[in-house]
Amino acid sequence: MAELLYRLGSFAARRAWIVIFGWVAILAIAVGGFLIGFKGLTSSFDVPGTASGDVISELEDKLPEYGGAAGTVVFATEDGSALTAEQRAAISALVASSDDLPDVTDVIDPFSTEQERADRQQQIDDGRTQIEDARAQLDAGQEQLDAGVAQLDAAQAQLDQALASGIPADQLAPQQAQIDAGRAQLDAEQTKIDDGRAELEMQSAQLEQGAELLSLADGIRVVSEDGSTALVNVAFSEPRLELQEASKQAVVEHFESEPIDGVEVSFSTEISQGVPQILGVGEVVGVALAGVILIVMLGSLLAASFPLITAILGVAVAALSTLAFSGVVQMASVTPVLGVMLGLAVGIDYALFIIYRHRKQLLQGVEVTDSIALANGTAGNAVVFAGSTVIIALFALNVTGIPFLGLMGTVGGIAVAIAVLIAITLTPALLGAAGTRILSRRARAKLATDAVAPPAVKPMPTWRAVVTSLVAVLALLVIAIPSLSMRLGLPDGSSEPADSSAYQAFTTTAKAFGEGANGTLLVTAELSGGQSDDEILAAQLEIARLLAGEDDVVAVAPIAVSDDGELAAFQVVPAEGPTSESTDALVRDLRGLEYGGEPLGVAGQAAINIDISEALADVLPLYLSVVIGLSFLIMIMVFRSLLVPLIATGGFILSLFATFGAITAVFQWGWGAEVFGIHSTGPVLSFLPVILVGILFGLAMDYQLFLATGMREAYVHGSPARLAVAQGFRAGRSVVIAAGLIMVAVFSGFITSESTIIKSLGFGLALGILLDAFLVRMLLMPALMHLLGRSAWWLPKWLDRVIPNVDVEGANLERTHPPHHTS
Known part of the structure; x- marks a missing residue:
C-alpha cells in the first residue's frame, strides 16, 4: 500500500493540474446527478417489524382512514379570549375549502365536532327524559291494570259466593265467561306492559352505555373549555414516511392563505417539521476556527487553505452524490448532515496529516516532489488505515437491520471514503502546484541551512504514569455517572426552535387541552x-x-x-x-x-419512540461487537501487538460512556442547557448512542494510529520501550492536538443548529473527540504504554508469522526510496 501511495503521490505532484481538473469534473458530475435525481428528504424515522408498525399495517388494511399520517392545525386567539362567531366562521370556511389538498383525506371542523358532542349529550339527556316518561306511563298503566285485576278478583269472589249459596252454575256461566274474557284481556295488557318495560330497560341500558362512553371521552376535546383555542385535525392518505413535503406545505399554505384577525395559526410537527438547515452560521464559524488552527500549525495561509479546500470539495461531492439517489432510496433529513459533519472533520484532518509530514520534510531539505511522494506513502498510508477504521464503523451500521440508520452509516462512510481519496490524490496535486510556497518566507529562507537536531527526550517518571492513569480513569468514570439514568426517545414539538410553528402548536395545545393532547x-x-x-x-x-x-x-x-x-x-x-x-x-x-x-x-408517537429505542438498544451489542472486532483485527495488523489494541479499545469505552454521561446531563437533566440553546429537556435521541459508537470509535482509532505508530517506529528502530513511548508521543502530539481541536471546532459548529437532532449529534461528537483525544489518547494511553513497557508490543510468534506486515509507518518505503535533498 505504501508503495502504491508513493507512486500516486509522485504522479499527482508532477501532473497536478490533471488531478485538479479531474476532481472538478467529478464535482460537476455530482452536481448534475443532484439536479436530476434529488427528490426531497423526510423528517420521519421508522423501524420495520416493530409493535407500533404492526398496528399501523393492520390499520392500513382494515381501517385505512386511520393508517395514514395525521397532523393538527392550531387556531388560538392572540389575547386568550374566546373565539368570536366571525372567527369561528372563518376557521370553518378554511376547513370547508380544503377538499382539494393533495394527499389529504379528511379535515375535521372542530366546531362541528363539538356540536356533535353537544348533540349526543343532548340526545342522551332527551333519551333519559323520554325513558323516564315512558317508565312513568308504564307505571300508570300498571296501576290501571292492577286496578282492573282487583275488580275482576272482586267480581270472581262474588260469583264464587253465589255458587256457594246454591245458585246453579249454568245461570252464572255468562258472568263467569265475562270475567274470564276480562282476565284474558288484562293478561294481554300485562304482557304488553312487561314487554314494553323490558324494551325500555334495554334502551335504557344502551343509552347508559353510550352515556358512559361519552363520559369516558370527556377529556378529548377540539375546542378548549374557555373557547380560545380550536384544533383542526388533518388526516393524510399516505403514511408519515411516504408523505411528500409538498403535501404538508400545501396544508400550511392553505390555512395561512387567509389570515384571521386576532387569531394565530400554528401547525404540529407532523405538518410543519421540515428538513433542517445543513449549514449555518455556527458551522461556518467552526470551519473558520479550524482555519485558524491550521494557520498556527502550518505557518502559512496557502498551506492552511489546502485542507479546507479539499474538505469542502469532498463534502460537496459526497453530499451531492448521495442526495442524487434520494428519489430511489428514502432518506431521513439528518442523513446528509452526518456526511457533512464527517466529511468536513476528517477531510481537514487527513489533509493536515499529509501536509504536516510534507512540510516537515521540506524543512529538512527534501526535494519537493520526493517529499510529496514520501508524505503520501507514509502519512497517506496512515490516513488510509485510519479512514478504514472509520468506514468499517460506519458501514457496519447496516448490520443493525434498521434502514434509516444503515443509510446514514453508508452516506457517512461514502463521505469518509471520498475524503480519503481526495487526501491521497488532490492534496499531493495541490502541494505539487504550490511547490515551496506552502512554507512561509522565513521558512523558505532557511531551507539551505542544516536541520536542527531534535531535542532530547526522556521517558516520563513511572509515578507520573500511575497518577495520570488513575486521574484520567477517575475523571472519565465521574463524567459517565449520569449515563446510568439515560432515557432514549425521539424529539417532540417541545424541542423544536422556540420561534417555530411546531413549538407554538405544541405549547398552545398543552396549555389549552393538557400535555397529553400532544401525545x-x-x-x-x-x-x-x-x-x-x-x-x-x-x-x-x-x-x-x-x-x-x-x-x-x-x-x-x-x-x-x-x-x-x-x-x-x-x-x-x-x-x-x-x-x-x-x-x-x-x-x-x-x-x-x-x-x-x-x-x-x-x-402513536410515544409507542413509536419506545419501539425505535428498544430496537436500537437490542442491536447495539451486535453492532459494537462487529465494529470493535473488525477494527481490533486491523489494529493487530498495524501495531503488531495484542495489548495496544486492548488499551485503545478500553480507553474508547471509557470515553464513550463519559460522552453518554455528559449528553444525559445536558439534554435530559438540563445542566447548562441554556448555554447550548436548549429550551426543553427530554430523552436522549434514540439513535445517538449507536451513531456515536461508530463514529467516535473510528475517529479515536485515527488518533491512536498516529500516536502509536510513532511509538512503534521508535521502538523498532532500537529505542527502549519506555523511551519509544516518549519519542513517538513527542513526534505525533502536535499534529494530533491540532487534528483534535479541528474536529472539536467543526463538530461544535453544529451545536448551534436549531434542530435538536443535529445539535445533539454535534455536541456528542465534539465532546467525544475532546474526551478521547485529550484525556485518553494524550494522557491515559501513553501512561499505560509506559507502565506496560516492552510487553506492550508482545505478539505470539505464530500470529506474527500469519498476519501481513502493512508497514503503516513507511519504514520500508524510506529505505527503498531515499529522499533527495536540495543542495
Whole structure:
C-alpha cells in the first residue's frame, strides 16, 4: 500500500493540474446527478417489524382512514379570549375549502365536532327524559291494570259466593265467561306492559352505555373549555414516511392563505417539521476556527487553505452524490448532515496529516516532489488505515437491520471514503502546484541551512504514569455517572426552535387541552366478528373501561370498527406528553392488557419512540461487537501487538460512556442547557448512542494510529520501550492536538443548529473527540504504554508469522526510496 501511495503521490505532484481538473469534473458530475435525481428528504424515522408498525399495517388494511399520517392545525386567539362567531366562521370556511389538498383525506371542523358532542349529550339527556316518561306511563298503566285485576278478583269472589249459596252454575256461566274474557284481556295488557318495560330497560341500558362512553371521552376535546383555542385535525392518505413535503406545505399554505384577525395559526410537527438547515452560521464559524488552527500549525495561509479546500470539495461531492439517489432510496433529513459533519472533520484532518509530514520534510531539505511522494506513502498510508477504521464503523451500521440508520452509516462512510481519496490524490496535486510556497518566507529562507537536531527526550517518571492513569480513569468514570439514568426517545414539538410553528402548536395545545393532547395514543383491539351493533357497543364499553382503568389515562374514546367487525380502534389521551416517563410506562402497561385473549395494540408517537429505542438498544451489542472486532483485527495488523489494541479499545469505552454521561446531563437533566440553546429537556435521541459508537470509535482509532505508530517506529528502530513511548508521543502530539481541536471546532459548529437532532449529534461528537483525544489518547494511553513497557508490543510468534506486515509507518518505503535533498 505504501508503495502504491508513493507512486500516486509522485504522479499527482508532477501532473497536478490533471488531478485538479479531474476532481472538478467529478464535482460537476455530482452536481448534475443532484439536479436530476434529488427528490426531497423526510423528517420521519421508522423501524420495520416493530409493535407500533404492526398496528399501523393492520390499520392500513382494515381501517385505512386511520393508517395514514395525521397532523393538527392550531387556531388560538392572540389575547386568550374566546373565539368570536366571525372567527369561528372563518376557521370553518378554511376547513370547508380544503377538499382539494393533495394527499389529504379528511379535515375535521372542530366546531362541528363539538356540536356533535353537544348533540349526543343532548340526545342522551332527551333519551333519559323520554325513558323516564315512558317508565312513568308504564307505571300508570300498571296501576290501571292492577286496578282492573282487583275488580275482576272482586267480581270472581262474588260469583264464587253465589255458587256457594246454591245458585246453579249454568245461570252464572255468562258472568263467569265475562270475567274470564276480562282476565284474558288484562293478561294481554300485562304482557304488553312487561314487554314494553323490558324494551325500555334495554334502551335504557344502551343509552347508559353510550352515556358512559361519552363520559369516558370527556377529556378529548377540539375546542378548549374557555373557547380560545380550536384544533383542526388533518388526516393524510399516505403514511408519515411516504408523505411528500409538498403535501404538508400545501396544508400550511392553505390555512395561512387567509389570515384571521386576532387569531394565530400554528401547525404540529407532523405538518410543519421540515428538513433542517445543513449549514449555518455556527458551522461556518467552526470551519473558520479550524482555519485558524491550521494557520498556527502550518505557518502559512496557502498551506492552511489546502485542507479546507479539499474538505469542502469532498463534502460537496459526497453530499451531492448521495442526495442524487434520494428519489430511489428514502432518506431521513439528518442523513446528509452526518456526511457533512464527517466529511468536513476528517477531510481537514487527513489533509493536515499529509501536509504536516510534507512540510516537515521540506524543512529538512527534501526535494519537493520526493517529499510529496514520501508524505503520501507514509502519512497517506496512515490516513488510509485510519479512514478504514472509520468506514468499517460506519458501514457496519447496516448490520443493525434498521434502514434509516444503515443509510446514514453508508452516506457517512461514502463521505469518509471520498475524503480519503481526495487526501491521497488532490492534496499531493495541490502541494505539487504550490511547490515551496506552502512554507512561509522565513521558512523558505532557511531551507539551505542544516536541520536542527531534535531535542532530547526522556521517558516520563513511572509515578507520573500511575497518577495520570488513575486521574484520567477517575475523571472519565465521574463524567459517565449520569449515563446510568439515560432515557432514549425521539424529539417532540417541545424541542423544536422556540420561534417555530411546531413549538407554538405544541405549547398552545398543552396549555389549552393538557400535555397529553400532544401525545395521544391509538389503541386497537381484536373483536370476534359477526356481532350485532348492541354486542359491538358492549364490547367497546368493556374495552374502554379496561383502558380507562390504567393510571395516567385522562380519556378514552372509541373511534372506529372495521367493516368486518374484527378490529376496534380507540383514542387514548395520556396525562403527559409523548416523551414523558409516565406515558412511556403507560404504553408498556397498555400492551400488557388483553381482550378476548388477544393483546391490545398501541401506536402513536410515544409507542413509536419506545419501539425505535428498544430496537436500537437490542442491536447495539451486535453492532459494537462487529465494529470493535473488525477494527481490533486491523489494529493487530498495524501495531503488531495484542495489548495496544486492548488499551485503545478500553480507553474508547471509557470515553464513550463519559460522552453518554455528559449528553444525559445536558439534554435530559438540563445542566447548562441554556448555554447550548436548549429550551426543553427530554430523552436522549434514540439513535445517538449507536451513531456515536461508530463514529467516535473510528475517529479515536485515527488518533491512536498516529500516536502509536510513532511509538512503534521508535521502538523498532532500537529505542527502549519506555523511551519509544516518549519519542513517538513527542513526534505525533502536535499534529494530533491540532487534528483534535479541528474536529472539536467543526463538530461544535453544529451545536448551534436549531434542530435538536443535529445539535445533539454535534455536541456528542465534539465532546467525544475532546474526551478521547485529550484525556485518553494524550494522557491515559501513553501512561499505560509506559507502565506496560516492552510487553506492550508482545505478539505470539505464530500470529506474527500469519498476519501481513502493512508497514503503516513507511519504514520500508524510506529505505527503498531515499529522499533527495536540495543542495
